[in-house]
Amino acid sequence: MIRALVVDDSIVMRKVLIGALNRAQITEVDQASDGLEAVQAVQQKSYDLILMDWNMPNMLGIDAVKAIRAGGYAMPIIMVTTEAEKSRVIEALKAGATNYVIKPFEPATIVSKIQDVLAKAGVVI
Amino acid sequence: MRVEYINPFIESVYDLFSTMLGAKAERGEIGVTHTAANPRDIMALIGLSGPVRGMVALAFPVNTALNIVNRLLGTESRIIDDTVSDAIAEIVNIVAGSAKARMNSGEESVIDLSLPTIVRGNSFSIDYPSKSTWLEVSFQSDLGSFTLRVTFQQLEPKGKR
Numbered sequence: 001m002i003r004a005l006v007v008d009d010s011i012v013m014r015k016v017l018i019g020a021l022n023r024a025q026i027t028e029v030d031q032a033s034d035g036l037e038a039v040q041a042v043q044q045k046s047y048d049l050i051l052m053d054w055n056m057p058n059m060l061g062i063d064a065v066k067a068i069r070a071g072g073y074a075m076p077i078i079m080v081t082t083e084a085e086k087s088r089v090i091e092a093l094k095a096g097a098t099n100y101v102i103k104p105f106e107p108a109t110i111v112s113k114i115q116d117v118l119a120k121a122g123v124v125i
Numbered sequence: 126m127r128v129e130y131i132n133p134f135i136e137s138v139y140d141l142f143s144t145m146l147g148a149k150a151e152r153g154e155i156g157v158t159h160t161a162a163n164p165r166d167i168m169a170l171i172g173l174s175g176p177v178r179g180m181v182a183l184a185f186p187v188n189t190a191l192n193i194v195n196r197l198l199g200t201e202s203r204i205i206d207d208t209v210s211d212a213i214a215e216i217v218n219i220v221a222g223s224a225k226a227r228m229n230s231g232e233e234s235v236i237d238l239s240l241p242t243i244v245r246g247n248s249f250s251i252d253y254p255s256k257s258t259w260l261e262v263s264f265q266s267d268l269g270s271f272t273l274r275v276t277f278q279q280l281e282p283k284g285k286r
Contacts, residue, residue: 012212015198016145055218055238082222082238085229102226103219104144 002118002125003028003046007038007061008053008080013103017051017080020110024118025125035059039067047075048123049114052097054081054088062095069096076117080110128155131260131275134181137223138273141216142266146196150266152273158259164272166190166247167205169217172239173225179257179277181224183217189269196268205245214241220273 004026006017011033018029030045032038036059038052050068054061065077076098081088084102092100098117101110118125135152142150165184173179185193187205194212195201202208218241225236259276 010211010215010218012194012197012208013215019199055240057240082219082225084223084226103222104141106144 001028002026002048002123003030004049004051005030005032005038005041005047006051007032007035007056007064008051009033009056010053013053013080016107017110020107021051021114023107024111024114026114035061035064035067038064039071042068042073043071048121049075049118050077051080051110051114052077054079054083054092062092065092065095065097076121076123078110078113078117080105128260130277131155131262131273133224133227134220134273134275135262136227137220138183138264140223141219142268145219146193146268148196148267150264153263153265156261158261158274159257164247164261164274166245167209167213168244169213169241170244171217171221171241173221173236173277174239175236177228177236177277179275181217181221182259182272182274183213183220184272184274185213186269186271189266189271192268210243210245214243217241 004021006014006029008014014031021029030041032041034056052061052065078099078101079092079097080101082103089100099113101113138150142148166187167190168182168184170180170182190209190213191203194209197212221238225238229236257276259274261272261274263270263272
């Protein structure tokens, strides 16, 4: 059973992303509303995939990615954010993000990215 | 404030509708207003800072707001609740973020966004910044009508007067 963590301060965006995960046959999904909650969740439970927003209160998504990687966790992390500048994409990838999706996105795009990063990580859905 | 300043926001609205909402939006004429009083039932505002200072607002009638949320979530809710406010906040966040990327020249991010604010009802006015001019454009869409407003001013680089 694949377990995913969706991190976004928007309840609606979390629901949209959970819908995308469900379409990718991933139904075991936890939620976090900021980077700090995400880091705490990763320390408490094992996840196969994280979808991470950038701009959130308490701790930014980019800082959560750095903290998760510093903790030795290697699961794929897809940034899902309005931050569309090339410099931001590079910054996220350097911090340890596996892939990057810019809002707004088509539902099929995010499903495809999810399947892609899991396949590359050797995770079978 | 030049009329073309609103173009990145208009393009971002089109993008949002065609991608996440699977709907078509068409704009009307661009106008000018000197007040930010809510022209609709629910309005989301987000601030811009950096080399420009200003604000972006999207205002929706109740029906349009509900249609957007229902389209996003695949629901059929007819009640304005916190989920609707959250959705409208995310909508303006996406539109402003996308427009920011279009406006930022080069690779560096030079314009920052504030967290969005939601206003319900229209028995108030917002005057920001003082004496500012708002560009306004109304849209018709498959999900209903709505209004985009933008105001900002280009700040002079440090050292210049």
